[in-house]
Amino acid sequence: MAKEVFYFSHDSNARNDPKILSMRCDYGMEGYAMYFMIVECLREEETYKLELNNNTCRALAMQMHCKVDAIQKFIDDCINVYDLFASDGDEFWSNSLLKRMEKMHDIRDKRKRAAAKRWDSDANGMQMHSKSNAKGKQTDANKKEKEKESIYIRAQDLSMTKTEYEKLTDMYGKRNVDDKIEYAKNYRKLKNYKSLYRTLNNWLKKDGKEQGPKGIPKDNPRPSGRREENLLEILRAREEERKQHEQSAGS
Numbered sequence: 001m002a003k004e005v006f007y008f009s010h011d012s013n014a015r016n017d018p019k020i021l022s023m024r025c026d027y028g029m030e031g032y033a034m035y036f037m038i039v040e041c042l043r044e045e046e047t048y049k050l051e052l053n054n055n056t057c058r059a060l061a062m063q064m065h066c067k068v069d070a071i072q073k074f075i076d077d078c079i080n081v082y083d084l085f086a087s088d089g090d091e092f093w094s095n096s097l098l099k100r101m102e103k104m105h106d107i108r109d110k111r112k113r114a115a116a117k118r119w120d121s122d123a124n125g126m127q128m129h130s131k132s133n134a135k136g137k138q139t140d141a142n143k144k145e146k147e148k149e150s151i152y153i154r155a156q157d158l159s160m161t162k163t164e165y166e167k168l169t170d171m172y173g174k175r176n177v178d179d180k181i182e183y184a185k186n187y188r189k190l191k192n193y194k195s196l197y198r199t200l201n202n203w204l205k206k207d208g209k210e211q212g213p214k215g216i217p218k219d220n221p222r223p224s225g226r227r228e229e230n231l232l233e234i235l236r237a238r239e240e241e242r243k244q245h246e247q248s249a250g251s
Helices: 018-044 056-065 070-078 095-150 162-172 174-185 187-194 196-206 223-248
Strands: 050-052 091-095 152-156 158-160
Touching: 018 050, 018 056, 018 070, 018 095, 018 223, 050 056, 056 070, 056 091, 091 095, 158 196, 162 174, 162 196, 174 196
Parallel strands: none
Antiparallel strands: 050 091, 152 158
């Protein structure tokens, strides 16, 4: 017999079952106790069945402290008279117990499947959450790395990209921009500003450092060739006037 003992359901009104009552008419309460002791032994078996032989009867008689032939007759009556047990000649069992155990195993299997499903769902949720966190961390790391790579000029806590630096040098000239950058690095109130590019742009604009496309100051454009010709004509005309004035004075 198997050593493990598990629970099985037992109706509280089993004593009033017609088959049980019929058996009790002949065997009394002793038969009632014998019946449930045998059912407990059946429950302990892996197949919920016992071999129908002399060894089984001797073992049961030993447990119940009764004679072997009394057990043999009781089991035979439970099979053939009271229909409490069933048999194929080699084994005997309780159909009622088999139904109860089948129901119990069905419930147990459903609970296992439900638990496995919840476990898989929780595991997938945790995995997705972990992936999401990892993805978020990777995204933040990539963002910080890009920000780090985009920094071309830094002045205290403010920074500027290469594109912004080139825009300033195009407008104000490299030397003017570099001078302002050095000034910004030592400017105590720079912490009150949010953008290095806009700050330098405003400073250079106020200083009047804005230049043309070729680095020529807009407030002092280079004279064109046409203007130079006009100036020469004016000078020649003034020279002619001077000579004529001198000739008139000599005569």
